[in-house]
Amino acid sequence: MWTKVIFHLYGHRLVKDEHHKLIRHTRGSRSFVATNKIQGRGIMWNRIYPSNKYGMVGCGSIHHPQPKDLRNLEPRTLISHQQIPVMAPEAWLIDESDEDQRLPHHRNPKEFVSLSKLQEIGVLYWHLDPKNYESSEELKKIREDRGYNYMDLLELCPGKVENYEEKLKNFYREHIHADEEIRYCLEGSGYFDVRDKDDTWIRIWIKEGDMIVLPAGIYHRFTLDTSNYVKLMRLFIGEPVWAAYNRPQEDHPARQVYIKTLESSGVAVKAH
């Protein structure tokens, strides 16, 4: 029997078996075949190294020396000896071109955004195992800790949803809510765009297992990516209120509280 262990590194997905042999490596431009055993913390560094400082990785042989600058990078995943990945979602600054919203809209060169930058603007993130979410202890704990007693599921893809086009259009209109927006991706993927403190869009790529909380009052929007499919769990404290307030909302109480919170945590906010 094969036990799959999935590692993520800079957006690469490495599926390994219980003996850490590589089964599959996706989203890399080069393929990567290695059958060596992992010998503890650090082996991923020996195998995978970034090809540039923007966090792209190339794939090296086990004999490849560790580049010095690697320690300065913020990897998507740090692999511990116990195989407990410390996850971060892939996030980047976008170009403002009018191309299809479902495209990644990377800048040239790519500009990735670290988890700590997301945390600075109040975005929370967990990576959970989405397979048995009904009996997941991790999910249960988060829901208990944060009072998320309401839950429903939302599937988005053409043909499955009533008023699909209309819904998608509204999701992509920049808005805020009076409450947190809590989404847990069970299948598929999509982009949450959030404004940073300088009013610049950050695109956060949510994939299965990713759970994200956007604070009340943050300007944001959502789009499917080119996979055109996402299954999301929506969580809420108490009776859900999905009301969206489209920008501008500078006088909305939730917006004002949000700006105050940013300022009091030392994040300088650009006047809008």
Ligand SMILES: CSCCC(=O)C(=O)O
């Ligand atoms: C499809 S969930 C994300 C869309 C959104 O921002 C919302 O529902 O308010």
Ligand SMILES: [Fe+2]
């Ligand atoms: Fe929203």
Ligand code: NI
């Ligand atoms: Ni690769």
